[in-house]
Amino acid sequence: MTDSQRGLDAKLAWRRGALALDVDFALPPRGITALFGPSGAGKTTCLRAIAGLERGAAGRVSFGDTVWQDDAHRAFLPAHRRRIGYVFQEASLFTHRSVAGNLEFGFRRAGRPAHLDRDGLIDEFGVRALLHRRVGALSGGERQRVAMVRALLADPCLLLFDEPLSALDALARSELLGCLERLHAKLSVPMVYVSHNIDEVARLADHLVLMDAGHVVAQGALQTTLTRLDLPPSLAGAMGAVIEGSVVGYEAHDQLIEVDFPGGRLWLPYRHEVVGQALRCRIGARDVVLATAPGGGSSALNDIHCRVVAMADADHPSQCLVQLDAGGCPLLARITRRSWHALALAPGKEVWAQVKAVAVGA
Amino acid sequence: MFSAQDLQALWLTLRLAATVTVLLLVLGMPLAWWLAHTHSRWRRPVAAVVALPLVLPPTVLGFYLLMLLGPEGAVGRLIAAAGLSALPFTFRGLVVASMLYSLPFVVQPLQNAFEAIGQRPLDVAATLGAGPLDRFCSIALPLALPGVVTATVLGFAHTVGEFGVVLMIGGNIPGQTRVMSMLIYDHVQAGEYHQAHVLSLCLLLVSFLALLAMSLLRPGRHPHD
Structure with a gap:
């Protein structure tokens, strides 16, 4: 992995159906960047272009010191050599392999890197009990957890998550969000997380790229970007x-917790938080x-x-x-x-x- | 029950069908893959040519092949110029003709199977570090296995049953081009109905067993898939 201070740089333009895309963004080399925008804004297409799966996209993409695509110099690194971990909206597990076979697919091709804690990841995402199951017998949430471990085991230098929770029910979604939060805390590679759910974004992201109608309308740190005054009306609901x-107190009688933040204090409904969290x-x-x-x-x-x-x-x-x-x-x-x-x-x-x-x- | 010439024809037929099926699988695989994935404007014309033997009378196909491969034909001259012996009325000629005749029965199931897989599993495999050939072998082929089984069985059975093409380009040379269907015809012409019965029943059984094997070899359906 590169240690330079540059993360992902992309400047791409292309058409997909009725949508003309023209994006230009620079993402930091650490943390989770959310690609947020209304449905049809071109977020998924954008993610596919970063991965090298969208051959129509023309322009330049680089990650760290590596050039992934540069049409001015006829350079194009195919997806399988970009070392990305992609999680699709639907889990897309290989149906002809067991859960273990799916996990093995990328891990083996990455050369079974010793620095990856395979067993740790399997336990972290709770897929140990599923290892010998057939993919067809898994629930939606289980499939998505397997897909995430599979992506992480491919030893990626960049993670691309495309609305991984959008097809799940509320319970599975909140379980997986917890997994992702824990992952965030110890993640050493950057992640681009596509979502149209602002609460998900608020919980996970460090940086934000806001998209609307095929264009990037704003990008920057999560807090400052979401409080900008010049965002288009289609993003009004997210502002x-x-x-x-941090949680500083709990009042059992009113079932409220007290949260301290730099701007003051908030009382919030108690939902199993602990003091100090x-x-x-x-x-x-x-x-x-x-x-x-x-x-x-x-x-x-x-x-x-x-x-x-x-x-x-x-x-x-x-x-x-x-x-x-x-x-x-x-x-x-x-x-x-x-x-x-x-x-x-x-x-x-x-x-x-x-x-x-x-x-x-x- | 079988005479020597019956056994010779049976052996010849099986050898022909096996050769044709193997060659068609090897050559038809890339063609089917191309048809399933290309956006070229040549896709439809090529697909139509591949499907031609489905509707063309075998005698028409055989006739044109005879013209083309014969000593006066364009391909025949090329073959002669290359110092090779002519193809008509030989086993090799029969293989070439049968391959064309059975082409759609191998290519179409393969193409359908590749199309049914879709782009998604291949994209997923690419993001997990699998190159194009790796993706074909580790993802496309296993997922298309039912299609490969269908293509194999149909290609084999269809070659076993051909008659018109053999008649035109193969003739009826014992041990060379006299296959089962030709021999049955001969028996009937000679009024040897008993022998014709035995051989016909043989072909009927082969066809039935092939189709049965095809449905048995297909992976079972799973309610959760």
Whole structure:
């Protein structure tokens, strides 16, 4: 693996059916980058192009110091030599092989690298009991777990996950999200994670590439990108703050936990968290109400003191987006223009953000 | 029960069918793969040519082959110029003619099987580090196995049963080109109905057993797949 500070660089343009794609992004060499956007934005096609499976895509792709594709120099490294770990939307296991045979496929071709902890991965993803099963007898969640271990065992230098949870039921999805979070913590190779589920993205990603209609509309760190004011209306539902805090208390009587984050404190419903645990949560722009005075006469439990940074048009002419700063944490509120004027809000003004709902994971 | 000439014809027929089937599998595999994956504008014309023997009277095919391979034919002259003996009325000629005649019975099941696999498993294998030949051997071929079995059985059985092409290009030379179907015809012409019965029953059994084997060799259906 390369140790340079460059990750994946891609600049590609092509047509696929009615969609004209033109993407240009640079991803960091560590962490999970989410490729997020509405359905039909071209995310999957983009991922396939990175993998070298989309021969129509023209341009340049490089990873670290290795050039994967450069049409100006007629260079193209085929998919099987790019050392990628690809997990498809549907598990796509080989039906003529057992679970163990599937895992073995990439592991053997990678030369059974000694640095890969094969048994550890098998246990981590809970597939040990499935090893001798036929692929056809597995549930959707089991198949996807096998597909992930199979991809990891191919000793990839880049992981490409294409909506791996979208075909699963809620239980399997939350189980696998847990697996992916643990994987994230010790992952040494970068991952591109395609999703159209913002809660999934908020829980896993470090970086974000936002796509719409075949184009990259914004990219950068997760927190700052999702609180930008210049995103297209199709992404309105995703806008909001992602905060990282830790659980500092639990009140059994009210079944609430207390979460500390740089911008203040939040009370959230208890869901088996333990004190001391790190927690990521998302506060959607539509779930924030602004007030010019703290507390009082409201059922909203959470009241965060912050300062108005900027205001911009929202996806409807009656609404506006207000960017806030809570002790260094960016927050976003979507309120009516009438309220903006009625409260005489302006950049620099002190406000209290009342949070109606917080999403903790999926 | 079998006379010496019966056994000779039986042996010749099996040898012909086996040779033709093996050669067709080897040559038909790349052709079927190409037909299943190409976006070339030649795909449809080529597929139509491959399918021709399905609808063409075997005598027509045999007649053109005779013209083409004969000493005055274009291919025949080339063969003669290369210093090789002429193909008509030889076992080799019969092999060439039978291959053309049985081509669709081998290529079409293979093509259907390759198409049914789709691109996905091959893409997955590529991302797991398998090169093109590796993908063909470790993914496409095992997944297409039912199609390969069908192609083998149909190719073999169809070659065993041919008559018109053999009549035109093979003639009726004992030990060289006199296959079972020719011999049955001879027996009937000579009024030897008993021998004709025995041989016909033989072919009937071979055909039935081939089709039975085909369905038995197919991997069973699994309700969860």
